[in-house]
Every structure is written in structure tokens, then in C-alpha cells.
């Protein structure tokens with residue numbers, strides 16, 4: 001486990017990159033540049049000074065309002081920064097602070113951005129899923145999580161399984177249960193985690209979505225046709241698959257082998 005000073009540095013790095021994630025979350029769905037111009041208040045258009053843009057602290061100090069006009073600023077912004085920092089610290093504890101940490105930190109940050117963007121806009125930008133899919137392939141020879149073959153198989157299964165479900169759902173109900181963004185997102189998950197955990201992500205994400213969908217129907221706040229942001233459930237499921245997936249897959253593998261008798 002890295003010493004406390006290193007973990008503190010990782011936490012601050014997580015907050016700063018979380019702040020950049022907020023820029024991506026705000027601008028990518030609007031097709032705006034993520035490098036310039038500088039951030040402005042959505043209420044009054046005033047440029048946001050560096051000291052009003054310190055992760056979490058500025059939000060607490062300004063009590064969630066713009067200094068100039070008092071426009072309410074969503075609590076989602078500091079929540080993204082804290083979630084990203086917590087993810088980085090957890091990853092540093094598990095993987096140390098080498099190449100694997102950088103890789104998994106990029107994967108975790110992209111999941112956080114996808115979850116929030118899908119919840120807000122019901123889209124999963126190609127600008128996140130496709131570069132990360134490429135990163136998953138390119139890094140796989142050095143990744144302790146997957147081999148290149150597993151990354152390719154994971155992306156193929158990750159794309160094929162939801163694509164089949166999507167077409168089947170459309171054929172059965174005449175509506176889109178998921179979008180092609182979900183297909184690309186799960187391909188990306190597969191390139192980082194391999195085929196077994198891509199499938200686990202799809203199954204647990206679908207279960208989570210079903211629980212939420214049925215709950216909404218029971219509360220009479222939705223029907224079978226209410227569109228749910230499936231990417232949110234996939235993102236949560238992928239994070240869980242990164243953390244616990246190998247244990248779950250291993251548990252099933254042992255029982256499958258026992259069921260087949262001798263074990264192959």
C-alpha cells in the first residue's frame with residue numbers, strides 16, 4: 001500500500017481531474033471544445049476565477065452559488081470530484097501508482113463521465129467511448145487485467161451481446177430499449193476487463209435497470225415505455241465488475257467445473 005503522502009497526492013490529483021471531468025460532462029453533450037474558452041457562470045456569463053474553481057472547497061465556501069449572481073450550482077459538480085478522488089485512492093491502494101493505476105484511473109474517470117452525461121442527456125458520447133476502446137486494446141499487452149486476445153474478445157462480446165438484445169427488444173416491442181451508445185460503451189468495458197466481466201456487466205446492469213424500472217412502475221412514475229438511461233446502470237455495473245468481477249467469475253467457474261464432473 002502506498003504511503004499516506006502519496007495517497008494524499010493521488011486524492012488531490014483525483015479532485016483536479018474530477019474538475020476537468022465536470023468540464024467534459026458540461027460541454028461534450030453540447031459539442032463544445034473542452035480546452036477553451038474558460039468556464040463561465042451559466043447564469044450571468046461571468047468568467048469563473050481560479051479561486052472560485054478550486055475543487056469542492058470553492059463549492060463549500062460559496063455555498064453552491066455563483067459569486068456574482070447567486071445562481072444555484074448543482075451539487076453534482078463537487079460529487080463528481082469527490083467520487084473521482086475516492087476511485088483514484090481505491091485504485092492506488094489496489095494497484096500501486098504505476099502504469100496499471102494510470103490505466104484503471106482513465107477507465108474509472110470515463111465511467112464517471114459517461115454515467116453523469118447519460119443521466120442528464122441520455123447520450124454516451126463517442127468522444128469518450130471510442131478513444132477508451134482504443135486505449136483498452138493498445139494497453140492490453142501490459143495490463144494485468146487482460147491479454148490482447150481477451151481485450152479483443154471482450155470488445156467483440158461487449159458489442160455483440162447488447163446489439164443482439166437491442167435488435168431483439170426493438171423487434172419485440174417496437175421501441176429502443178438501449179441505444180448504440182450502450183453497445184459502444186460495453187465494447188469499451190470489454191476491452192478493459194475481458195469477455196467474462198463484459199457479460200457480467202451487461203447482466204448486472206440489466207438487473208439494476210430492471211429493478212429501477214419496475215420500482216418506477218410500482219410508484220406509478222413510469223411505464224414499460226419510459227426511457228431509462230441504460231448507460232448509468234452499465235457504468236455502475238462496470239465499476240463493480242472492475243472491483244469484484246474476478247471473484248464473481250471465479251466463483252462461477254469453480255461451480256461450473258464441479259457441475260461438469262472432472263473439470264476441463
Ligand SMILES: [Zn+2]
Nearest residue numbers: 041044066069
Ligand atoms: Zn453568475
